[in-house]
Amino acid sequence: xxxxxxxxxxxxxxxxxxYPDADAIASGFGVYEYLRRNGxxxxxxxxxxxxxxxxNIVIMTENLDIPIRYMTELDHTPELxxxxxxxxxxRNVQKFSADNVAVIDHHICRGELPDLHEVRPDYGSCxxxxxxxxxxxxxxxxxxxxxxTALYYGLYMDTNGFSEIRHAADNDLRDLTRYDETLITLLKxxxxxxxxxxxxxxxxxxxxxxxxxxxxVVPTEPCDPNILGFISDLIIQVDSxxxxxxxxxxxxxxxxxxxxxxxxxxxxxxxxxxxxxxxGGHALKSGGQISSIILGDTDPLKFIxxxxxxxxxxxxxxxxxxEHADTTGMRTYxxxxxxxxxxPLTEIIPxxxxxxxxxxxxxxxxxxxxKLYLMVGVAGEVYPIEKEVFEATYIPCxxxxxxxxEYPPSIIDxxxxxxxxxxxxxxxxxxxxxxxxxxxxxxxxxxxxxxWDKTSYFYGEPGDYLAVRKDxxxxxxxxxxxxxxxxxxxx
Numbered sequence: 001x002x003x004x005x006x007x008x009x010x011x012x013x014x015x016x017x018x019y020p021d022a023d024a025i026a027s028g029f030g031v032y033e034y035l036r037r038n039g040x041x042x043x044x045x046x047x048x049x050x051x052x053x054x055x056n057i058v059i060m061t062e063n064l065d066i067p068i069r070y071m072t073e074l075d076h077t078p079e080l081x082x083x084x085x086x087x088x089x090x091r092n093v094q095k096f097s098a099d100n101v102a103v104i105d106h107h108i109c110r111g112e113l114p115d116l117h118e119v120r121p122d123y124g125s126c127x128x129x130x131x132x133x134x135x136x137x138x139x140x141x142x143x144x145x146x147x148x149t150a151l152y153y154g155l156y157m158d159t160n161g162f163s164e165i166r167h168a169a170d171n172d173l174r175d176l177t178r179y180d181e182t183l184i185t186l187l188k189x190x191x192x193x194x195x196x197x198x199x200x201x202x203x204x205x206x207x208x209x210x211x212x213x214x215x216x217v218v219p220t221e222p223c224d225p226n227i228l229g230f231i232s233d234l235i236i237q238v239d240s241x242x243x244x245x246x247x248x249x250x251x252x253x254x255x256x257x258x259x260x261x262x263x264x265x266x267x268x269x270x271x272x273x274x275x276x277x278x279x280g281g282h283a284l285k286s287g288g289q290i291s292s293i294i295l296g297d298t299d300p301l302k303f304i305x306x307x308x309x310x311x312x313x314x315x316x317x318x319x320x321x322x323e324h325a326d327t328t329g330m331r332t333y334x335x336x337x338x339x340x341x342x343x344p345l346t347e348i349i350p351x352x353x354x355x356x357x358x359x360x361x362x363x364x365x366x367x368x369x370x371k372l373y374l375m376v377g378v379a380g381e382v383y384p385i386e387k388e389v390f391e392a393t394y395i396p397c398x399x400x401x402x403x404x405x406e407y408p409p410s411i412i413d414x415x416x417x418x419x420x421x422x423x424x425x426x427x428x429x430x431x432x433x434x435x436x437x438x439x440x441x442x443x444x445x446x447x448x449x450x451x452w453d454k455t456s457y458f459y460g461e462p463g464d465y466l467a468v469r470k471d472x473x474x475x476x477x478x479x480x481x482x483x484x485x486x487x488x489x490x491x
Contacts, residue, residue, distance in 0.1 A: 001118040003034050003133050006102060009080035012040055016068065017086035017093045018048025018251075021224070022060055022187075023125045024085035026154030027104065029066045030130035031082060033147050034137065043078070045069045047094035054224075056190040060153060063183055064146040085126040087111065087119070092251030104129060107252065107289060108278045121278055124166040127154035128173045142178045149179040153187055160229035160257060163285030166268070168358050168407045175412065176419055191226050199223050203231050203246065208301065213312040214242040217305050222248050225287065228257035232285070236261055243270060245304050253292035254300050259285055264317055264447065269459045273445075274307045283456055315445035317457070318466075318476065325468045325476045330438040332470070333488035337434065341376035341401035341426035342390065345369060348425045349411060357382050359409040364453070376426055378486045380405030394429040401428050436491065439467045439479070448478050 006012065014031050016024035028044050035042045044067055046052070051070040061068055074096055081088070081098035087109040088101045102116035103109070106123040113119065120129050131141055131151050141148045155173050159165045162174055203220040210216070216235050220228065228246045235244040236259035243260040256274060260267040260283070267286035271279030279288020295303055318325070349355055349368045357364040357374065359382040366372070371387045380403075385393075403423050410421045442464050447457040460466060460478040469475040479487065 001102065001104075001116050003031070003137050005116060006031075006035065006080065006082065007038055007040070009100065010040065011076075011079035012042040012082065013074065013078040013080070013096075013098070014042055014044045014082045014084060015086075015093065015096070016044075016046040016084055017090075018046065019050075020046045020052055020057070020068070021085075021154075021157060022057065022150075023127050023154035023158035025057065025061065025066060025068055026150035027084040027126040027130045028068065029064070029150050030127070030134060030141075030147060031084060031104065032067070033144065034134060034139065037139075043069070045071045047072055047096070055193075056157075056187050059183075059187060059190055060150065063186075064150050066146075066150065084130070088114065090252070104133075108291060120167075122167050122280070124164055124170040124280065125155040125158040125173075127151040127158070128167065128170045131173050132169050142176075145178065145180060148177050149183060152177045152179040153184060156184075156188075157191075157226065159281065160225055160285065160287055163229060164257075164271075164279075164281035164287035166280030168360055168362075168410075171358060171363065172419075191224070192230070196223055196227050199227060200231050200234075204234065207235060208305065209241070210305065210308065211240075213309065214240060215308050215312070216241045216244040217301060217308065218244065218246040219301055220246060220248040222250065225255055225257065228255060228287070229285070232257040232259045235259065243267070243308070245270075245274065245308065247290070247300060247304060249300070250289075252289055253295055254290040254304075255287070256290060256304070257285075257287045263455055263457070265312075266447075266457065266459065269447075270308075270311055273311050274304060311445075315447060317447045317449070319449045319454075320476050321451045321474050324473045325466070327438050327468055327473055330440045330468065332436055332491040333439050333467075334434050334436050334491050335431045335488055336486070337430060338378055338487065339397060339399045339401045339428045339430060340378070340394070341403070341422070342385075342394065342396075342429050343374050343422065343425045343427060344387070345372045345374055345384075348420065348422075349413060353413060354415060356412040357384075357409065358412060360405070360407040374422065376401065376409055376422060377483065378402070379480075379483050380407060380409050381480075381483060382409045382422070390429075393432055393435055395432045397428045397430050399428045401426055436470050437467045437488065438470055439465045439484070439488070441465055441481075446478070448476065450477055451475060 014028045016028045032044045080100045082102040084104045086093040101114045106126045108121045208217045231246045242262040243265045247256040258267045258271045266283045268281045271286040271288040275288035353368040373390045446460040449457045458478040463481040465479045465484045
């Protein structure tokens with residue numbers, strides 16, 4: 001769905017979920033500002049049992065002039081009702097009649113969605129979705145400091161201080177937004193109440209520890225996600241705890257906060273595993289939502305503990321460069337004649353500059369070198385390649401690579417904080433010898449540390465492929481199941 005599609009309607013109401021948080025309010029404000037900019041006069045509101053009274057929400061709405069209203073009923077049926085950070089008829093949003101409905105959300109929606117919807121569960125916040133939708137309409141949020149500040153704070157709160165960021169677009173909202181620093185500082189220090197501190201204390205007393213795998217699971221009373229994160233940060237400091245999950249009930253099921261201090265357990269992967277995909281974040285800090293449909297009648301503590309055990313028990317670790325891959329039973333595949341993208345790194349960034357390569361699958365830190373090239377695959381995946389390896393493997397060609405990417409990869413200069421997409425700089429190349437690899441489809445979870453990064457791994461799931469260079473069985477890596485058939489065919 002595009003925001004411009006909403007302009008077909010005149011009488012428009014924008015609804016946040018009950019007890020709205022900063023992400024819901026900021027997202028609603030973004031849609032409100034877009035409609036108002038285009039000559040509409042929308043209503044921005046929320047409903048539910050009671051009015052929002054948390055200090056940070058009051059400060060946010062008052063200081064940013066967000067015209068959100070608390071309403072228990074509407075005096076008429078709107079022509080269009082847009083729900084933000086929630087889905088129509090879900091349990092956390094009061095139902096109102098409307099001639100037409102649109103949904104903008106970043107949670108997995110289990111029910112039927114209307115024709116007008118933009119639902120991206122891989123995003124860490126609804127604010128990130130709204131920012132991207134505004135960019136698609138050629139609107140830079142930095143032209144409106146109050147809106148930029150609201151969206152930035154919405155992401156901050158819904159990702160537990162940016163620790164549960166899931167998508168490259170979340171990183172863009174965090175890194176590229178010009179916001180009111182004074183107000184953000186005030187908001188950051190207006191989150192905890194005395195009653196929430198008591199919740200944290202009670203949770204610590206109820207901690208359950210698993211000695212075999214060194215993890216902790218902690219149930220809490222209903223509370224804001226930032227309280228879960230606060231408790232998680234305390235639990236992970238215990239010397240015997242390598243990973244932890246803190247959880248509490250909410251209207252959709254169970255909200256979880258995940259921490260890890262061991263490189264063999266990525267908190268983002270663990271969150272996705274526990275939630276069946278409705279989670280993510282960083283390697284050390286992450287979070288997510290366990291749907292009540294997934295939980296069923298299972299006790300949440302038992303459910304999470306069993307998932308933690310199976311995650312640790314059923315996945316293996318491989319380290320490229322340090323060990324040889326077992327190629328028994330692997331088949332030989334040849335690279336297809338695709339036009340791929342490439343660029344010598346120092347053509348776009350000065351030598352020895354510390355940069356971050358940002359792609360859909362995550363951030364990759366590098367130091368610019370004339371001996372290093374960047375390759376961009378058919379799905380926008382980015383990987384570094386040494387100059388001499390590139391020249392032996394690929395041939396530059398006049399054709400340009402097809403750039404139909406969900407998220408265009410980019411490069412960020414860490415020191416100067418400059419940002420540029422790789423799309424403008426990419427050249428085309430083809431495989432010189434249609435190189436062959438050995439590969440096998442995975443039947444279990446596996447973690448592969450590549451030669452490029454000894455501190456973090458790529459997580460392979462059943463259906464993905466483990467690929468091994470035919471001439472070097474210490475060089476192996478994971479290829480996602482949706483990308484593999486686009487790149488290779490069996491010999």
